Amino acid sequence: MAKFENSDDIKIIVATDCGSTTTKAILIEFTNGEYRLTTRGEAPTTVEAPFEDVTMGVLNAVAELEELSGRKLLDDNGKFISPANGKEGTDVFISTSSAGGGLQMMVAGVVRSMTAESAERAALGAGAIVMDVIASNDKRLPHQQIERIRQLRPDMILLSGGIDGGTTTHVVEIAELISAADPRPRLGSSYKLPVIYAGNKNAAKNVEETLGDKVDLKVVDNLRPVLERENLLPAREEIHELFMEHVMAQAPGYKKLMDWSDAPIMPTPGAVGLIIQTIAEQYGIEALGVDIGGATTDVFSVFRPDGKEAVFNRTVSANLGMSYSISNVFAEATLPKVMRWVPFKMDERDLRNRVKNKMIRPTTIPQSMEELIFEQAIAKEALRLAHIQHKSFATVLKGVQQQRTIADAFEQSSSGSSIVNMMTLDMLIGSGGVLSHAPRRQQSALMMIDAFSPEGLTRLAVDSIFMMPQLGVLTEVQPKAATEVFEKDCLIHLGTCVAPVGVPKKGGPLMKYTIELPTGTVSGTLNHLEMKKFELGLQENGLPQMAKATFEPEKNFDIGAGKGQPLTKELHGGVVGIILDGRGRPFDLSTLSEDDRVKYLKEWMTELDIYPAGKF
């Protein structure tokens, strides 16, 4: 591929994401002074027999780009034409991959809630699926831990433990367990299992003596050098390095794909994390992204707990999904929790069978409105559970002693408290079939509002075609193109949710509002259990229209400026518009009587135009 000294010279970009079933390709072109997505194509992934060469799927997807765009990208030998010249070729080709089950890791540390959790954060942040976390205090007996390590067959292990100058014995003990298990890598038997050591630097030599012969050991800086600070970057970089060297190199066709690519191939979730971090950094906002798939749900977030430094977190809820794992959502959430979102009665035995039938036949789609409403109710619970898991994982560092003042004592914040603050969150981004392909965009908005309970002012958006992975890698090559395409083509801006926080009296007022919409100013009072929607759409370039709004909450309610404090702010529009949510926070449907629950669900669905009239 052509090399560019100045990234601004890159005008044509082809990016692919090799998923486990589909390879998706996008073409980005610089026209009229801006980067825009112009074409997308897809083809089945060809990692498994009989093809066993991932590049075939990539070429097929790129061939579709060629057909649709009229731009010749490949030469007669099936190689990329580079650099671009007129209507031919591309300047850059990049790719991500989750084919072959993605990157599967095991992590180990000394204390479960400290070094082991930091190691888990490093692995998840790098885009891995964490198969298990082994720690000295995980309540399993050593032989059980060894048995588990032996069974798992991960792609690699991340071993941490001890702050620098801290415990050596416990770290070496864990290394001894790994040595006794003599683990084998998942793919291929011709190479040793990669193990990254990112623990107490004083124990590195001992760990090397214990493990050196049996595994391919890499030593990097301690990921928790002192209790008060994490240093996850060196471990994450080594994970990516080994992912390329070992895991990708074992997958059929990847050597060729790596040769073609202008940037290292990234695990798909790692790339999604990168774009979310880039956007949060560029706009100085806090963002939370969720990708709900058939088997798993990923949640990514960037928050600024101290108001300055952004902290990134990713969690994978392995068994929360809308097809393969739908039955598990149902089991974990329980039937009453799912059915509370449905404004009519359904037979329990029949429902259980429907859920299981979706699990065994995962590709079916809801044909009737009743099925759609039920499926979206399950999605709300899957998202809610994934959010709870994310909140409990994305915390300030545990085990850190805090100096408290008298004022802090009243706040009840403690070591290990969540940094996920829905009031300060600026943007909530949804992705995955049930959110991206909902027949009405209002449905996606309501699913996210009901599942995440955003507080104050929160922008809502969905990723229309799951382009975030490709844009994530693109940030490494041409960040401007990545953010421009993200804002204008990747996101479908839904609008803004406005939700005052506080426990209301039934029927009482929550706040007064005045919104200066392009069609005229609206004002009024938002009462308890009311939801209101106002149209505020998009500009021609795909970006949201803006409207100045003033909110005057009642004395027990907070809209972002403090209890009872008024707030004036510019609201972002979108294809749905502005949604005022008067249900209060925290909001619990179960506090309503059965008759009220059905009555209000119907009212909200009607006001927000969620489902066609007469169908619920």
Added chain:
Amino acid sequence: MAHAYTPGLKVTDKILIKKDRILPLKGDVLVKVGDKVTPQDIVARTHLPGNVVPLNVANKLSLPPEDLAEVMIKKEGDEIKEGEAIAFKKGFIKWFNADCKATITGTLESISTITGQVLQRGMPIPVEVKAYITGEVTEVIENEGVVIDTYAAFVQGIFGIGGETSGEIVIATPDNLTILSDDLITDDMKGKVVVGGSLVTAKAMDKACKIGVHGIVVGGFDDQDLRDILGYDIGVAITGNEDIVTTLVVTEGFGEIAMAHGTFDLLKANAGKQACMNGATQIRAGVIRPEIIIPKEELSITDAGDGKSEITGIKVGSPIRVIRHPYFGRLGNVTGLPSPLHVLESESKARILEVEFEDGEKAIVPRANVEMIESK
């Protein structure tokens, strides 16, 4: 002519089945190419390394870890017996002598002078692989296992629980619609594979387990009953290791749903013959479906297909079954395959097909919600 590919489950009266019977670790293969085997024959055997039990000898003897080498009686690789002293520390006087005893029988794996820990490895755990099907060994993979070929009738189910088993086929219901209730399960079904119609009740399943029925094949099963039998909810469809006496294979889905005519008729035609079945199911990448294999020694290579039947896809006239509400479980024939996307009642846009059900009713159904009934 327009057609669409919709996956169906295989149901066939003649096919060549090749089964890999592989050890989890390298070991000994006990049969050779050309040997005839039956389901219970052991074809390969190995020993898994025993469990590792750590013992902190330095702590027990109140020693710094670096002094461990001096007190160890047993060395790395030595055999050890439970209760036998593996380390001995001499005191100033005899009273202060102390030893540390092995907590398991096996070998001494390693001694660490960093942690003071000694790893003891238990006795190897024997693992045997059975033939599972009646057939002939056609390939031996040295130290790993064998490939067994058999010509057989073959039925793929949609979901199952329980592992590999075998038994004589008994048809318990008069047709594919009748529910397999407990009164139809009789004592003489012990050790057999029982075929029912549209559903097996919880009581019938319970009775089958008590009697010792080896397997049940049926059209549908209620999820509530599945949870009651297992004592837990199956969250993801990865099964096969359940601890139950009777392996269950469901051919159509959850709820009361008639077994496809072709499947029922095939099983009925093979009543009295031996069936090998496995409930193991995995609905993820690398999908595994439960199966019933009825080996037929009278078949030869010229009679049997190779299992790679041509995927012809759905055409006008193809028999299909709807696999989602509101027409769940209904059988019919395709009458049209229009190309344009159609807006469903749910307002989703999807490619659809037109179907005429067995009772003459016509309907439009998303292509994603039908399954071709593949039978030959």
